[in-house]
Amino acid sequence: MDRRTLLKLLSATALVGCAPSQTESPLNVVVAGAGIIGASIAYHLAKAGARVTVIDKTGPASHASRGTFAWINATYAKQPRSYHTFSQQSVSNWRDLTTELNLPVHWGGSLEWFDSPEREQKLIAQIAEQAAWGEDARMVGADELAEMEPGVDYGGALQAAYSGNDGAVDPVAATNALLAAAVKMGAVVKAPCALTGVSLVAGRLKSVETSMGAIKADRLVLATGADPIAAEKFADTFLPQRTTPGVIAITKPMPPIINSIIAAPGVHMHQREDGRIVLGEQDGAPGNEAHALRLEGRPNNFPERWIAEEHAGRMLAIAELFAPAIAGAEVEDVYIGWRPLPLDGHPVIGASPNRPDVYLAVMHSGVTLAPVAGQLVAYELTSGESAPDLADYRPGRNFELVKRY
Numbered sequence: 001m002d003r004r005t006l007l008k009l010l011s012a013t014a015l016v017g018c019a020p021s022q023t024e025s026p027l028n029v030v031v032a033g034a035g036i037i038g039a040s041i042a043y044h045l046a047k048a049g050a051r052v053t054v055i056d057k058t059g060p061a062s063h064a065s066r067g068t069f070a071w072i073n074a075t076y077a078k079q080p081r082s083y084h085t086f087s088q089q090s091v092s093n094w095r096d097l098t099t100e101l102n103l104p105v106h107w108g109g110s111l112e113w114f115d116s117p118e119r120e121q122k123l124i125a126q127i128a129e130q131a132a133w134g135e136d137a138r139m140v141g142a143d144e145l146a147e148m149e150p151g152v153d154y155g156g157a158l159q160a161a162y163s164g165n166d167g168a169v170d171p172v173a174a175t176n177a178l179l180a181a182a183v184k185m186g187a188v189v190k191a192p193c194a195l196t197g198v199s200l201v202a203g204r205l206k207s208v209e210t211s212m213g214a215i216k217a218d219r220l221v222l223a224t225g226a227d228p229i230a231a232e233k234f235a236d237t238f239l240p241q242r243t244t245p246g247v248i249a250i251t252k253p254m255p256p257i258i259n260s261i262i263a264a265p266g267v268h269m270h271q272r273e274d275g276r277i278v279l280g281e282q283d284g285a286p287g288n289e290a291h292a293l294r295l296e297g298r299p300n301n302f303p304e305r306w307i308a309e310e311h312a313g314r315m316l317a318i319a320e321l322f323a324p325a326i327a328g329a330e331v332e333d334v335y336i337g338w339r340p341l342p343l344d345g346h347p348v349i350g351a352s353p354n355r356p357d358v359y360l361a362v363m364h365s366g367v368t369l370a371p372v373a374g375q376l377v378a379y380e381l382t383s384g385e386s387a388p389d390l391a392d393y394r395p396g397r398n399f400e401l402v403k404r405y
């Protein structure tokens, strides 16, 4: 589907919706998972007139939506073109949401460069493709770079890729704002409240079982992120994932240092509207046995504060090479996030092939995709129609291993 058709469909969702008629009672939807995906789905469902209950076994934005770098983009990694268009649409929806809900998104574009000549050549080709696909993307030379980000030392790089449409958000604040807006429209949020089972009669969903008792439901949405068992247990379908960890460090608020998202060799960073600098580690966890043992059980926190601080210290030291003014930053939070990563790197959105009333919404790049995913999921659930743009992302597809991230 081209972008114009997708835009038409998206604007139609506001009209089609499921505003309750005089005779029909609204659709009861339970959304399991109050990360940014569950929150966006709840917001769009409530807007479309559904009766929504959001449950989370821990609390809003407590997992990937907290330990995320939160870069909103449709950059070159978003392949093929249909997935790129899908991401582009969501970036554009973020701009609307930012205004609609006064969300803390900083729209400063991004600058990326690499230290190997081979990778730089590839980047130039990727950026040319981006431009051909309608992105505000171009290679920028040293003089312009110095003007754009006077506080950044490019470590001898003579050019970098600039993507003007990109932004970064405070994902916890955005998740909470989406939930608060849903609650204003009648949604209920329960946490900590774990989904424990589903009650079916003749294959149709009647209610969901939770740690706080049963909740009547016509549909259940699993926005359970990287949870390894939810799809099999509640949707009776296998969702192959290759979930990977990433470390995020957040500083205390600082005076303005950088405006763009800086994707430098070895570290990514951006400065939030509130002055906090977010650092994303670029090397994955070491592949040794000791680390594998430590990562069993997918911890979100380091076992000791000093280990977290040491980790953050290493990230800050790299960041300081590129943004010297970051020296002396105090680290406020260090978090291990686990990417919800379907095996082929693309979202999984749609009804379970084996339980039609149980719907899955699991994806990486979920911060970028939350607005479009929320809108299309709400459209499908409340209208009963299929959104053609989700056709590539159904849970029943054949998953091949594609390492995109």
Ligand SMILES: Cc1cc2nc3c(=O)[nH]c(=O)nc-3n(C[C@H](O)[C@H](O)[C@H](O)COP(=O)(O)OP(=O)(O)OC[C@H]3O[C@@H](n4cnc5c(N)ncnc54)[C@H](O)[C@@H]3O)c2cc1C
Pocket: 032, 033, 034, 035, 036, 037, 038, 039, 055, 056, 057, 058, 059, 060, 061, 062, 063, 064, 065, 066, 067, 068, 069, 070, 071, 072, 073, 193, 194, 195, 196, 223, 224, 225, 226, 227, 230, 245, 246, 247, 248, 280, 336, 337, 338, 339, 340, 361, 362, 363, 364, 365, 366, 367, 368, 369
């Ligand atoms: C290190 C890192 C960097 C990233 N960088 C980016 C980026 O720059 N840009 C981008 O777009 N994306 C990025 N991502 C991906 C993005 O953060 C995720 O795709 C997104 O946060 C997923 O949101 P979610 O709501 O699906 O999952 P989550 O935020 O993990 O939420 C799932 C929720 O489900 C709840 N849950 C699970 N099981 C149950 C149950 N049985 N009952 C009730 N609740 C349950 C959990 O408690 C959790 O709160 C990154 C991720 C990581 C880890």
